[in-house]
Amino acid sequence: MRSLQTGALTLGSIPVDPPVVLAPMAGITNAAYRQLCREQGAGLYVCEMITSRAVVERIPKTFAMLRFDPGETVRSVQLYGVDPDVMAKATTILCAEFGVAHVDLNFGCPVPKVTRRGGGGVLPWKRDRLAAILTATVRAAEPFGVPVTMKTRLGIDEQHETFLDAGRIAREAGCAAIALHARTVKQAYGGEADWTRIAELVASVDLPVLGNGDVWEATDALAMMRQTGCAGVVIGRGCLGRPWLFRDLAAAFAGRPAPALPTLGEVAAMVYRHAELLAELDGETHGLRDLRKHMAWYLKGFPVGGEVRRALSTVESLAQLAGLLATLDADVPYPASELGSPRGRQGAPRGRVVLPYGWLDSDCLGDADIAEAESDASGG
Numbered sequence: 001m002r003s004l005q006t007g008a009l010t011l012g013s014i015p016v017d018p019p020v021v022l023a024p025m026a027g028i029t030n031a032a033y034r035q036l037c038r039e040q041g042a043g044l045y046v047c048e049m050i051t052s053r054a055v056v057e058r059i060p061k062t063f064a065m066l067r068f069d070p071g072e073t074v075r076s077v078q079l080y081g082v083d084p085d086v087m088a089k090a091t092t093i094l095c096a097e098f099g100v101a102h103v104d105l106n107f108g109c110p111v112p113k114v115t116r117r118g119g120g121g122v123l124p125w126k127r128d129r130l131a132a133i134l135t136a137t138v139r140a141a142e143p144f145g146v147p148v149t150m151k152t153r154l155g156i157d158e159q160h161e162t163f164l165d166a167g168r169i170a171r172e173a174g175c176a177a178i179a180l181h182a183r184t185v186k187q188a189y190g191g192e193a194d195w196t197r198i199a200e201l202v203a204s205v206d207l208p209v210l211g212n213g214d215v216w217e218a219t220d221a222l223a224m225m226r227q228t229g230c231a232g233v234v235i236g237r238g239c240l241g242r243p244w245l246f247r248d249l250a251a252a253f254a255g256r257p258a259p260a261l262p263t264l265g266e267v268a269a270m271v272y273r274h275a276e277l278l279a280e281l282d283g284e285t286h287g288l289r290d291l292r293k294h295m296a297w298y299l300k301g302f303p304v305g306g307e308v309r310r311a312l313s314t315v316e317s318l319a320q321l322a323g324l325l326a327t328l329d330a331d332v333p334y335p336a337s338e339l340g341s342p343r344g345r346q347g348a349p350r351g352r353v354v355l356p357y358g359w360l361d362s363d364c365l366g367d368a369d370i371a372e373a374e375s376d377a378s379g380g
Contacts (some may be wrong), residue, residue: 012147019232024078032277052081052090084136121185133174133215145174167205237344241297265330301335
């Protein structure tokens with residue numbers, strides 16, 4: 001098996017090898033989960049999204065999210081906001097006070113409570129506001145030598161695409177790369193990602209493009225790069241309950257044989273390792289409560305009885321977790337039926353995208369102000 005021949009991916013002065021990025025996922029990619037994935041072999045691990053307004057106002061809950069384990073040599077944060085000045089101030093704080101070495105900007109969130117205020121995936125429709133935010137953020141990060149990247153979608157819907165203009169604007173503003181989730185805001189997480197549009201962006205912009213969407217297995221990542229020419233891949237829902245996907249990706253990019261799929265016993269060991277890291281991060285009680293939402297993903301497709309599943313979904317201590325995991329049949333093979341199948345949020349495309357009044361009347365915001373959506377931000 002030969003390795004995929006690609007140029008080295010660098011973001012500013014940061015090498016990303018393999019060219020794989022753990023996507024920021026709200027409530028998921030805290031320091032514990034990032035460490036778990038890093039132990040498997042991911043290239044870059046992005047902290048769950050934080051809001052620029054909360055950083056500037058020094059909200060304790062937001063600052064508590066900015067925790068990094070000692071092995072996290074590159075501190076990467078995704079920042080959300082709609083105001084250029086606030087984004088710049090937040091970036092300065094992150095770089096100067098938290099040692100953040102990479103800032104990613106969220107212009108992909110499809111959540112209605114965000115889009116109705118002109119944020120997330122609908123903001124790139126206003127080309128002037130996008131340019132102002134990117135330019136201000138890049139300038140704020142520049143004295144620290146910190147690269148700025150952005151993540152976006154194809155557009156609001158098929159009639160209101162923005163990704164090609166977003167790529168041009170990102171290049172002109174000095175961004176180090178652009179990640180494209182190959183769905184529209186209207187699609188949300190439904191339907192299929194259109195990788196041909198990633199190839200369009202690659203062909204249109206002199207900037208590293210990272211592909212995102214429907215990468216469920218390591219072979220999908222290789223296929224995406226071969227079909228689109230993208231410089232790397234962003235992994236989101238595909239790793240839910242499967243942090244070993246990064247081990248598989250590292251092997252695939254190195255041209256090594258695919259590792260054996262984990263047995264139920266090996267998955268149980270991963271669950272316990274995850275629990276230990278969460279307990280170290282937030283204490284045993286809170287950490288085990290946070291683990292509960294991961295259980296269905298870890299056990300998806302395995303023949304585990306309903307009673308045990310329910311007990312694991314309400315687990316309260318490491319001792320209780322260890323006892324429950326010990327009841328599982330460690331030799332059960334990984335369910336092959338789960339390979340290549342979607343994980344996490346799905347659902348049908350939205351009937352319509354919720355937008356501010358008159359949002360589509362012009363692709364420029366001009367001097368008008370827009371309501372701050374930062375306190376409601378979620379997802380990407």
